[in-house]
Every structure is written in C-alpha cells, then in structure tokens.
Amino acid sequence: MTDVRLTAASAAGPNVDALVIGIGADPHDGSKIDIPASGELRPATRRRILQALERLGAKGTAEEVTRLPGIEGLSAPLVIAVGIGTSTELFTPEQLRRAAGAATLSLTRSKRVGIIMPATTPASIAAIAQGALLGSYRFTAFKGIGTTEVATAIKSITVVTDLNRDRHAREALKRAVIVANEVMLARDLVNTPPSALHPQELAVAAVQAVAELGVSTEVLTEIELLAGHYGGIIGVGQGSANPPRLVRLQYSPARSKIHVALVGKGITFDSGGLSIKTGPGMITMKSDMGGAAAVIAATAAIARLGIPATITTYAACAENMPSGTAQRPGDVITTYSGKTVEVLNTDAEGRLVLADALSRAAQDEPDVIIDVATLTGAQTVALGTRVSAVMSNSDELRDDVIRAAEISGEQFWPMPLPKELRASLDSPIADLANIGERLGGMLTAGLFLQEFIEHDTPWAHLDIAGPAFNEGKAHDYTPLGGTGVAVRTLVQLVRDLTDASTK
Numbered sequence: 001m002t003d004v005r006l007t008a009a010s011a012a013g014p015n016v017d018a019l020v021i022g023i024g025a026d027p028h029d030g031s032k033i034d035i036p037a038s039g040e041l042r043p044a045t046r047r048r049i050l051q052a053l054e055r056l057g058a059k060g061t062a063e064e065v066t067r068l069p070g071i072e073g074l075s076a077p078l079v080i081a082v083g084i085g086t087s088t089e090l091f092t093p094e095q096l097r098r099a100a101g102a103a104t105l106s107l108t109r110s111k112r113v114g115i116i117m118p119a120t121t122p123a124s125i126a127a128i129a130q131g132a133l134l135g136s137y138r139f140t141a142f143k144g145i146g147t148t149e150v151a152t153a154i155k156s157i158t159v160v161t162d163l164n165r166d167r168h169a170r171e172a173l174k175r176a177v178i179v180a181n182e183v184m185l186a187r188d189l190v191n192t193p194p195s196a197l198h199p200q201e202l203a204v205a206a207v208q209a210v211a212e213l214g215v216s217t218e219v220l221t222e223i224e225l226l227a228g229h230y231g232g233i234i235g236v237g238q239g240s241a242n243p244p245r246l247v248r249l250q251y252s253p254a255r256s257k258i259h260v261a262l263v264g265k266g267i268t269f270d271s272g273g274l275s276i277k278t279g280p281g282m283i284t285m286k287s288d289m290g291g292a293a294a295v296i297a298a299t300a301a302i303a304r305l306g307i308p309a310t311i312t313t314y315a316a317c318a319e320n321m322p323s324g325t326a327q328r329p330g331d332v333i334t335t336y337s338g339k340t341v342e343v344l345n346t347d348a349e350g351r352l353v354l355a356d357a358l359s360r361a362a363q364d365e366p367d368v369i370i371d372v373a374t375l376t377g378a379q380t381v382a383l384g385t386r387v388s389a390v391m392s393n394s395d396e397l398r399d400d401v402i403r404a405a406e407i408s409g410e411q412f413w414p415m416p417l418p419k420e421l422r423a424s425l426d427s428p429i430a431d432l433a434n435i436g437e438r439l440g441g442m443l444t445a446g447l448f449l450q451e452f453i454e455h456d457t458p459w460a461h462l463d464i465a466g467p468a469f470n471e472g473k474a475h476d477y478t479p480l481g482g483t484g485v486a487v488r489t490l491v492q493l494v495r496d497l498t499d500a501s502t503k
Contacts, residue, residue, distance in 0.1 A: 002136060003156040004129050004177050006164035007114075009040040012075040014114035014158045019076035020103040020132075021049065022084045022096075022117035025060040033060040036084065036091070036118045040160050045073035053081055061085065062095065063102040063476055076114060080106065084117070091118055093127035094409040100128045101135030101477020108151040112158070119161035122172035127409070130176040132157045134477035134484075137184050139191045175305060179491055182301035183484035185209060189293040190469065190482025194269035194286045198242035199317035202268055202289060206247045206296045206315055213251070213303040220246040230360075231333040232352035235343065237318035239273055239326025244318035246357065249296070251303045251311040257501040259310040260494055261366035262299060263357045265350045265373035266292030266317035273320045273346030274328055287482060288350070290468030291372035292317060298490035305491070309498045312364045316353035320346070332430045336360055337452055342430040350375045351434060351448050358452040358459075368397060368497060369459040371449065372486050378441035380466035387411045388467050388485060391446040394458040401460050401489065404496055408488035412462070415443060422447050462486055 013019050021041075026032040033053055038046050048071050058066045064083035071079055082103040084095050096117055104113060115132060119125045136154040163169040189197065189205060197205070203219045210217065222243035225234050230246060237244030247266075267288035271277060277285070292315035299313045327333070331343045333352070337359035341352065350373050361369055379389050388405075390412045392398035398414050405412040421444050424436030432451060436444035446461050453459045467485040474480050 001181065002133060002154055004133065004173065005156065005158050006125065006161055006169065006173060007158050008162065008164045009160050011042060012073065013116065014160060016076050016112040016114035016158060018078040018080055018107055018110035018113050019074060020080045020082055020100065020113060020115045020117070022099055023053065023058065023060045023081050024084045025086045027086055033058055037116050040116045042073055045071060048072055049079065049081070059083065063098055065102055065106045078110065091124070093123050096124055097127040097131035097409050098476035100131035104132045104135035104154060105474055105477065105479070107136070107154065111152055111155045113154055113156070114158045114160060116160045119159050119163070122163070122166070122169045125159060125161055125163060125169050126172040126176035128159055129157065129173050130180045131477045133177065133180040134183060137187060137479055139188065139481060141188070142193065178304045179301050179488055182297040183487045185300065186293040186297040186484035186487050187479070187482040189296070190287050190290050190484070192286070197268050197286070199237065199245040199266070199268055199319055200242065202266055202292065202315070202317045203245040203247045206249065209296050209300045210249055210303060213300060215299065215303050216250045218248040228336070229334065230336045230356045232335045232341070232356040233316055233318055235327045235331070235333040236267070236320050236349040236352050239323040240319035240321040242319045246360070247315040247317060249299050249313040251299060253306065253308050253310070255308045256310040257308050257498045258368070259312065259364070259366040260497060261361040261364060261369045262295040262311060262313040262490065263354060263361050263369065263371040264292035264295035264313070264315045265289065265354055265375065266315045267350060267353070268317060268319050270320045270347070270349065271322060273326050273349060274322050275345045275347040276322055277347060284469050284471060287469035288374050289317070290374045290464060290482065290485070293482070294372045294464070294484070294486040294490065297484065297487045301487065301491045302494055307495055307498055309494050311494065312361060312366060314357040314361050316357040318353055320349045335452070339432065339451065340430040342427040342433045344433050345435045348434045351445055354449055355452045358449060362454050362457060366457070369453065369457055370462065370490065370493070372462045372464060372490070374465045374468045375463045376442045376445045376465055379463040382415070382442055383413055383466065385466035385470070385472065387413050389413055389415045389442060389463040390460055391415050391417050391443070392458070392460040393417070393450060393453060394460070397458040397460050400496060401462070401493055404493035405489040408492040410485060410489045412489065415446070417446050417450060418443060
C-alpha cells in the first residue's frame with residue numbers, strides 16, 4: 001500500500017525520485033505558463049523550470065504532462081510538470097485531482113513521488129493526494145514470465161504544503177486515502193478475469209473486504225437461494241457451472257443516524273445467456289459486476305471512516321451462461337417478492353438479480369435504497385462512457401446523488417422514469433416482462449426495478465454501464481479497465497445523508 005504524507009516546503013524540495021509540479025496557463029497572457037504554487041520554490045529554481053518548459057512548448061493546459069531532467073536547485077532527478085488549467089487562486093478540487101492523477105499515471109519507474117501544487121486548504125490537499133493515488137494504480141496480478149516490463153509501484157507520495165501540521169488537513173488526507181484505497185479495491189475486482197472471479201470468489205472477496213471492520217456478513221448459496229425463492233438470481237445463474245450467491249453485509253455503528261441499503265449487480269461474466277451476445281460484445285463482460293464491486297468497496301470505506309450510518313449491502317452474484325440448463329426466452333420466473341416475470345431476453349439479466357436483492361433489502365426497512373449496476377447498453381448511447389445515470393422515485397434523493405457526485409469528482413446525470421413507458425413492460429402471461437420499449441431502454445430498465453420498491457421508500461438507481469470500464473485511452477486518474485466508479489459518490493452520499501439526518 002502506498003504511503004501518503006504531508007511535508008513543509010524545503011529549499012531543494014522533498015527527497016524523492018520524481019517531483020510533480022503543477023503548472024497553468026498565465027491568466028493574463030495565455031501564451032505563457034505559470035507555477036501557481038511557486039511559494040514552495042526558490043525564485044531561481046522557478047525561473048529555470050519555466051524556461052525549460054517554454055523551450056519545450058508546454059502550455060499548462062489541463063492534464064498536459066511534460067518531463068524534465070533534474071533541475072538545478074531541486075534534489076529530485078526527474079521533474080514532472082503537469083497542467084492544471086488556467087492559473088487561478090482557486091482551482092477546483094477536481095482540477096487538482098485530475099492533474100495529480102495525470103502525473104502519477106505517467107510514471108513508470110519512480111518509487112518516491114513528491115507533489116508541489118496549490119495545496120492551500122484541507123479540500124485541495126485531499127484532492128491532490130487522492131488523484132495521485134488513483135493515478136498510480138496498476139493491475140499486475142496476472143502478469144506472467146512473458147512480461148518484459150512492468151511499471152514500478154509507487155511506494156510513497158509526499159504532498160508539499162504549509163498545512164502539514166494542521167489537524168483538519170491531516171484528517172482530510174486520511175479520509176481521501178481511505179476512499180482511494182477502496183476505489184482501487186473495486187478496480188481490482190472488476191479487472192480480475194472471469195476465470196478467477198466466479199460468484200463464489202466474488203462473495204469471498206466481499207467478506208474479506210470488510211474483515212475486522214465490525215461488519216456482519218452472510219452468504220446465501222444456491223441451495224439457500226432456491227429454498228428462499230430467489231427466482232431472479234437462480235434463473236440467471238442456472239445455466240452456469242458456477243452457481244450464484246447473494247452476499248449480505250451490515251455495518252451497524254452504535255450511534256447510527258440513518259439506515260441506507262446498497263444493492264449491487266454482480267454478474268461475474270455476462271455471455272447474454274441463450275440470447276447470446278456477439279463475440280466483441282463479450283470481451284469486457286467481466287466488468288458486469290461493477291455495481292457489486294462499488295457497493296462492497298463503499299461499505300468497507302464507510303466502515304473504515306466510522307460514518308455513523310447503518311449500511312446494509314446486498315451483492316447479487318451470478319454468471320450468465322448458455323447451456324442445457326439455462327433459462328430460455330419465454331420462461332416465467334417467480335421473484336423473491338412473489339411477482340412473476342416473463343423472460344423475453346436472457347441478456348436483460350441484471351434487472352432480474354436486482355429485483356430479488358431490492359425486495360430482500362426492503363425487508364430490512366432502510367430509510368433509503370440505492371442500487372448500482374452496469375445495467376444497460378442504452379446508458380452509453382444516452383450519456384457516453386464518462387457520465388453515469390441516476391433515476392429515482394424521489395426528486396430530493398436524485399438531487400442528493402448528483403450533489404454527492406459533484407463533490408466527489410464523479411459525473412452523474414439525472415434521468416426520468418416516464419410513466420408512459422411502463423405499459424411496454426406488460427406481459428400477457430406474467431406480472432411483467434423483463435424488457436420493454438427498445439427506445440429509452442435505460443429508462444424502461446429503471447421502471448422495471450421500480451416495480452420492486454415499496455412506494456414510500458426513497459430509492460435511486462445508478463446505471464454505470466459505460467463509466468465502469470474504460471476501453472479507451474487512460475486519462476487523468478482513470479486507467480484502462482475497471483474505474484471503480486460510484487464508490488466515491490456512495491461514500492459522499494452516505495456522509496451527506498447522515499449529516500442531514502442530524503439537523
């Protein structure tokens with residue numbers, strides 16, 4: 001685990017292998033660059049850095065990375081100049097988080113990293129540290145003897161700030177590090193190949209994630225799921241040689257102010273079942289448990305932070321495979337709630353396992369229910385690969401989620417649940433069908449889930465299908481593969497709901 005610390009400025013900078021220095025475009029002359037945190041550097045050293053950057057054509061634009069060999073006056077043998085954007089006195093935490101992440105993302109051989117950026121408040125310090133940690137993430141667990149070059153893991157990150165002894169700054173740093181580490185846990189789970197993460201292994205990972213955190217755990221096997229009438233989870237998992245699981249975690253601090261249920265879709269691999277996907281469409285389907293990874297990691301973070309909220313978490317884990325025992329298009333299943341569903345498309349399986357988990361979560365009588373799922377391809381059509389969707393039966397809760405996402409640096413967008421689309425889920429032989437109108441498919445999926453929510457319980461559905469797995473180019477603090485999206489938003493949301501409940 002990477003050690004993150006604060007230190008006061010010194011003439012030669014911290015004793016590190018690489019020194020990250022934030023730069024920005026001069027607000028008065030866009031053709032020039034500036035070092036906003038220049039107070040941490042000697043004037044002569046600052047001039048040398050700026051001269052070198054100008055010769056190399058650096059612009060200081062957001063996330064631009066320029067590498068410099070050791071600069072006279074600094075002890076570090078390598079300087080990484082990273083653009084924050086137009087230089088101002090008040091960079092947003094997300095600007096700082098992204099810049100710090102872009103810098104550490106670019107490093108491959110540095111074990112000790114120092115950072116000089118505008119770390120003038122507890123919030124800015126937390127953002128810089130969190131971005132640097134997230135950018136330093138590497139998934140190398142399955143690299144073998146054929147690997148010729150593996151990036152060196154960063155062992156320590158030192159943020160230079162005058163607030164190095166400030167209690168609030170240190171507390172903010174501690175919180176940021178805890179959340180970042182749990183985001184990386186979610187990334188690890190998503191990145192693990194489906195050959196190594198079946199429903200049983202995901203359940204074991206969930207239990208291990210909260211070990212020694214005062215969190216109670218329960219795992220229902222396929223036998224218990226069958227006996228308990230969890231028809232959605234059993235139906236999805238029955239085609240696989242790897243049977244399904246339902247994980248329940250509960251964190252119940254003595255001074256709890258609110259009870260929040262978190263529900264995650266945990267499809268460890270989604271072939272589409274008998275409604276099989278195309279070959280290219282299956283390549284990233286190890287990520288279809290990104291919702292479960294998010295709620296598991298968020299629960300661990302909330303427990304580590306000691307937030308006074310009761311958290312009951314359900315991860316509905318199954319593998320959706322075609323076989324002679326797989327559910328068929330046209331089958332009717334009876335969900336845990338007692339409602340029947342005609343399965344018209346076995347590739348619309350996430351909503352089936354969530355239906356059971358949502359109904360079970362409602363029995364715990366939480367104040368709020370949040371589900372997270374890589375649920376629909378329609379989400380990426382509507383919002384692309386960097387913005388997640390949020391739907392809710394409560395305008396207030398939907399706004400709370402959006403606000404929490406903005407604070408934490410994640411992008412969520414509010415989407416409606418149009419009543420006129422509900423009729424498309426009607427079935428002539430069951431209570432409802434598992435697919436409805438093709439246009440607006442993300443919305444009909446949300447309407448399907450809403451059928452399993454008690455009307456007076458505030459509920460929000462987070463569709464993270466696109467943002468959960470980065471298939472494109474690594475950027476800012478976001479690597480290729482699993483992103484850990486929604487973890488930061490969930491932790492912030494629970495903190496906000498807890499604070500609101502005490503007012």
